[in-house]
Amino acid sequence: MADNTYDAIVIGSGISGGWAAKELTEKGLKTIMLERGQNIEHIKDYVSANKEAWDFPHRGKATEQMKKDYPVLQRDYPLNEWNLDWWCKDSESPYTETKRFDWFRGYHVGGRSLMWGRQSYRWSDFDFEANAREGISIDWPVRYKDIESWYTYVEKFAGISGSKENIAHLPDSYFLPPYDMTCVEKDVSARLKEHYKGLRHMIIGRVANITVPHEGRVGCQFRNKCWLGCPFGGYFSTQSSTLPAAMKTGNLTVRPWSIVTKILYDKDTKKATGVEVLDGETLKTYEYKAKIIFLNASSLNSAWVLMNSATDVWPDGLGSSSGELGHNVMDHHLGVGASGIVEGYEDKYYYGRRANGIYIPRFRNINGDKREYLRGFGYQGGGGREGYDHEIAEYSIGKEYKQALTEPGPWKMNIGGFGETLPYHDNKVTIDKTKKDKWGLNVLAIDAELKDNELKMRKDMEADAVEMLEACGVKDVKSRSDNPYLGRGIHEMGTARMGKSPKTSVLNSWNQVWDAKNVFVTDGSFMTSANCVNPSLTYMAFTARAADHAVSELKKGNI
Numbered sequence: 001m002a003d004n005t006y007d008a009i010v011i012g013s014g015i016s017g018g019w020a021a022k023e024l025t026e027k028g029l030k031t032i033m034l035e036r037g038q039n040i041e042h043i044k045d046y047v048s049a050n051k052e053a054w055d056f057p058h059r060g061k062a063t064e065q066m067k068k069d070y071p072v073l074q075r076d077y078p079l080n081e082w083n084l085d086w087w088c089k090d091s092e093s094p095y096t097e098t099k100r101f102d103w104f105r106g107y108h109v110g111g112r113s114l115m116w117g118r119q120s121y122r123w124s125d126f127d128f129e130a131n132a133r134e135g136i137s138i139d140w141p142v143r144y145k146d147i148e149s150w151y152t153y154v155e156k157f158a159g160i161s162g163s164k165e166n167i168a169h170l171p172d173s174y175f176l177p178p179y180d181m182t183c184v185e186k187d188v189s190a191r192l193k194e195h196y197k198g199l200r201h202m203i204i205g206r207v208a209n210i211t212v213p214h215e216g217r218v219g220c221q222f223r224n225k226c227w228l229g230c231p232f233g234g235y236f237s238t239q240s241s242t243l244p245a246a247m248k249t250g251n252l253t254v255r256p257w258s259i260v261t262k263i264l265y266d267k268d269t270k271k272a273t274g275v276e277v278l279d280g281e282t283l284k285t286y287e288y289k290a291k292i293i294f295l296n297a298s299s300l301n302s303a304w305v306l307m308n309s310a311t312d313v314w315p316d317g318l319g320s321s322s323g324e325l326g327h328n329v330m331d332h333h334l335g336v337g338a339s340g341i342v343e344g345y346e347d348k349y350y351y352g353r354r355a356n357g358i359y360i361p362r363f364r365n366i367n368g369d370k371r372e373y374l375r376g377f378g379y380q381g382g383g384g385r386e387g388y389d390h391e392i393a394e395y396s397i398g399k400e401y402k403q404a405l406t407e408p409g410p411w412k413m414n415i416g417g418f419g420e421t422l423p424y425h426d427n428k429v430t431i432d433k434t435k436k437d438k439w440g441l442n443v444l445a446i447d448a449e450l451k452d453n454e455l456k457m458r459k460d461m462e463a464d465a466v467e468m469l470e471a472c473g474v475k476d477v478k479s480r481s482d483n484p485y486l487g488r489g490i491h492e493m494g495t496a497r498m499g500k501s502p503k504t505s506v507l508n509s510w511n512q513v514w515d516a517k518n519v520f521v522t523d524g525s526f527m528t529s530a531n532c533v534n535p536s537l538t539y540m541a542f543t544a545r546a547a548d549h550a551v552s553e554l555k556k557g558n559i
Contacts, residue, residue, distance in 0.1 A: 006032045006253070008550075009275055009290040011260045011305065014111025016523040016539045017296035018238030018246075019154070023547035024294070025251035029554075032288060033246075034258040034277060036297075037107030040086075040114070042239035046229030048082050056081040075102050076488050078115075083228055086115060092438040098447035102487030103300065109256055110238040111298065112490065115227040118208040118235050119359070119380065120160045121533035122151050126169040126366070131529050134374055137328065137423040140528045141500045141509035144171070150541040157245075158236040158540065159214040161356075162206035170361045170533070177211045178204045179356045184342040184383035184411045189358070191472040200363045200468070205380065207356045208236035208537075215241065222352030235355070257281045259439060262309040263293060263318055265516060271559070272318070272516045278439060292518050292550050292559065296543070299524035300329075303429050303495035304444050306506075306513075306521075319496060319506040319513045319521075326430060328423040328497055329448040330530040332489035336458050337416035338465035340477035342383060345411050349385060357382035360415060360468075362532055364460060373456040374422065377532045379465065381415035413474050417461035420532040421486065422453055423494055448486050458484060491535050493527035511546040518559040520546045 007029035010020045017033060024031045039045075053059045062070075062079045072090045073079040079087075088105035095103060106112045125144045132139040148171075155174040163178040181189065181204055189202035209220045210233075217233030217240060226235050233240040246252040257280035264273045264287065274289035295302050303326045307317035319325050357380055363369065364376035386409025421427075427448035435443050450458075462481045469477045499505025502514035507526050513519040522543035524535060553559045 003289070004287060005289040006030050007290060008032075008292040008294065009034065009288055010294045010296060011275065012111065012296035012298065012301075012523065013109045013238055013243075013254070014296065014298060014523070015113045015116070015238070015536050016543045017111065017294070018113060018242035019540050019543040020294040020296055020522060020547055021246040021252055022242040023544050024292070024551065025246040025249040027547070027551045028251065029292070029551065030251050031246070032253040032255060032290075034260055034275070034288070035109045035111075035254065035256045036259040036280060037109070037256065039109045039254070039256040040229075040239065042244070043229075043231045046231055048228045049225060049231050051082075072102060073104060075483075076104070078104050083115065093443075094435065094437060095443045096432040096435055096445035098445050099449045100485045101446040101448055102485055103446065103492075104487070104490050105298070109254065110243075113237040114229055114239065116536060117534065118226065118355075119534040120155075120158075120173070120206050120208045120537040122171040122173055123147075123531055123533070123538055124169045124171050127529065127531045130375065131423075136374065136529070138497070138499045138504050138528060141498055146509075147538075147541050147545065150545045151537065154537070154540040154544050157215060158208055158241060159210035159217070160206055160208055160537070161211045163204050165201060165203050167201060167361055169366060173206060175206070176214065179207070179209075179211060179354055180204070181358065182350055182383050183345050183348050184413060185358050187342065187345075188383060188413055188469075188472045188474065192360075192468060195471045199367055200360065202358050202360050205356045205359045209234055209355050217241070220355055222354060224353035224355045226355050259441070260297070260305055261441065263295070263305065263516075263519060265309065265311055265313070265318055267311065267313045270516065271518045278441070280439065283439065291554060293520070294543075294547070294550075295519060295521045295525075296523045299492040299495050300429055300444055300446070302521055302523055302525045304431065306496060307431050308442075314515060318519070319515050321515050322502060322504055322506060324425075324497060324504065325506050326495050327425050327428045328494040329427040329429060329446070329486070330421045330423055330493040330527065331486040332418045332491045332530065332532065333421055333450055333454050333458065333484065333486065334416060334418050334489055335483045336419075336461040336465070336481045337379065337381065337414065338462070338469055338477055338479040339412055339414035340469050340474035342411040342413050342474055348411075349408060358415075364464075371456075371460065373453045375420040375453075375457070375532065377417045377419035377457060377461050379415040379417050381413070383411060383413040385409060385411045413469060415465050415469070417458075417465065418489065418532055418534075419454060419457050419461055420530050421450065423497070423529055424451060429495060450484050450486060455484065491524065491530070493524040493530055493535060496521050496525035497528045498526045499528060510549045511542060520550055522546050
């Protein structure tokens with residue numbers, strides 16, 4: 001459009017940004033989506049999707065040079081040759097760790113919607129009411145009834161496969177047919193239900209992989225290469241789902257290499273007028289104007305944009321009047337669990353590579369259970385059989401070794417916990433004005449850690465994992481507990497929380513910035529608490545709801 005003027009601007013192109021673009025364009029708004037990194041086209045740019053380990057110089061493994069370029073990414077599984085270009089290079093985009101925080105980012109069109117774990121769960125009022133019930137932080141300004149229909153709305157489009165279980169604190173979704181459990185998962189699930197008298201459940205994961213053709217997408221091919229991009233549209237991503245829908249309207253412009261440095265604010269109208277953009281390739285600066293702005297840069301980056309939008313009215317940033325901007329950083333803590341061997345199924349195997357696993361919903365501090373900490377955790381994992389390359393200690397060389405490798409290894413059951421982190425005001429991000437990135441911009445400083453409540457929870461996460469597996473007949477059970485740091489859950493939340501009052505929150509119940517009501521924030525920033533389930537489905541639902549409200553208010557002349 002002329003003069004860089006649009007009806008709406010969407011900052012970020014990941015899960016929530018893609019949904020914002022889809023909803024706004026389908027409602028008739030001329031929209032520009034600004035992404036700070038490179039463009040990635042569906043199918044065409046999935047360069048590793050059909051490769052195998054032997055197609056890479058180092059069989060997909062991380063090299064010493066990669067570890068130097070990606071010192072944070074090497075702390076966990078993301079560092080590899082398969083999709084290296086999809087992860088942010090730490091040497092170009094550094095940040096300050098006041099306390100260790102493993103920040104794994106993807107700066108490109110689609111963001112982490114291309115690499116996410118796809119586990120998708122609804123919240124219930126048990127979680128929306130938790131802060132108020134326990135006197136923690138502030139109360140959510142919404143309840144399940146406010147978001148229930150929006151969960152269904154996004155599920156029908158995204159495609160969530162799963163099974164109906166009628167668990168009160170884990171509401172069922174609008175499901176596509178579920179994946180099947182393996183034989184050992186079915187066995188352990190039945191034993192778990194019997195042993196704990198129906199108070200604990202092991203169910204198939206609820207996952208944004210489609211098990212039947214859906215919305216023009218072919219469906220999951222059981223390749224389990226999701227994080228390389230799926231040419232079949234087997235899982236929900238911006239590229240496979242929301243972006244094609246938005247482009248179909250003719251109302252969307254996508255501009256990659258567009259680093260939004262600030263939101264422009266008019267103190268007379270008390271509204272945002274647009275954004276300032278630094279071109280990531282040319283380093284030239286541009287301005288884009290719009291009536292509505294959706295900020296979806298991911299929780300920590302969205303906080304950076306708001307804080308960097310400081311004016312004489314808001315010296316600490318747009319949305320800072322409550323003193324909560326950048327505070328209440330949350331993530332899920334993990335790295336705790338157990339595994340063991342399941343006997344009796346040596347004559348069984350399975351076909352394909354299922355892109356999913358099992359889920360054990362929360363059972364602590366619920367249904368009469370009371371612990372010495374608040375909130376709880378769930379487990380993800382699976383039961384599978386070791387491959388033909390398993391290690392056999394007795395046979396390390398020779399004929400016996402070769403013969404042993406003609407048979408697969410034992411069946412194993414593995415579960416890992418995802419624990420809730422409370423919203424602590426002193427878990428925060430700020431702008432470090434002493435350090436700059438490749439583009440000359442000041443970087444974030446992250447000061448967040450697990451506290452006593454989470455550390456106590458982790459003891460139960462480990463002990464309960466062992467207890468459950470042993471109770472279900474699993475043999476040689478071994479526990480694990482490592483790296484008690486935030487970030488590795490890749491579920492950053494809370495830096496611009498929603499609430500009932502502008503004195504205690506950054507956003508209102510419609511995800512609007514109290515200080516500029518034509519600015520909406522619908523990524524993880526808005527979360528007032530974390531729950532223990534994966535959060536992306538909730539981001540989708542709140543984004544669709546906020547977009548509907550934004551267009552309605554625009555038509556009424558209220559924003």
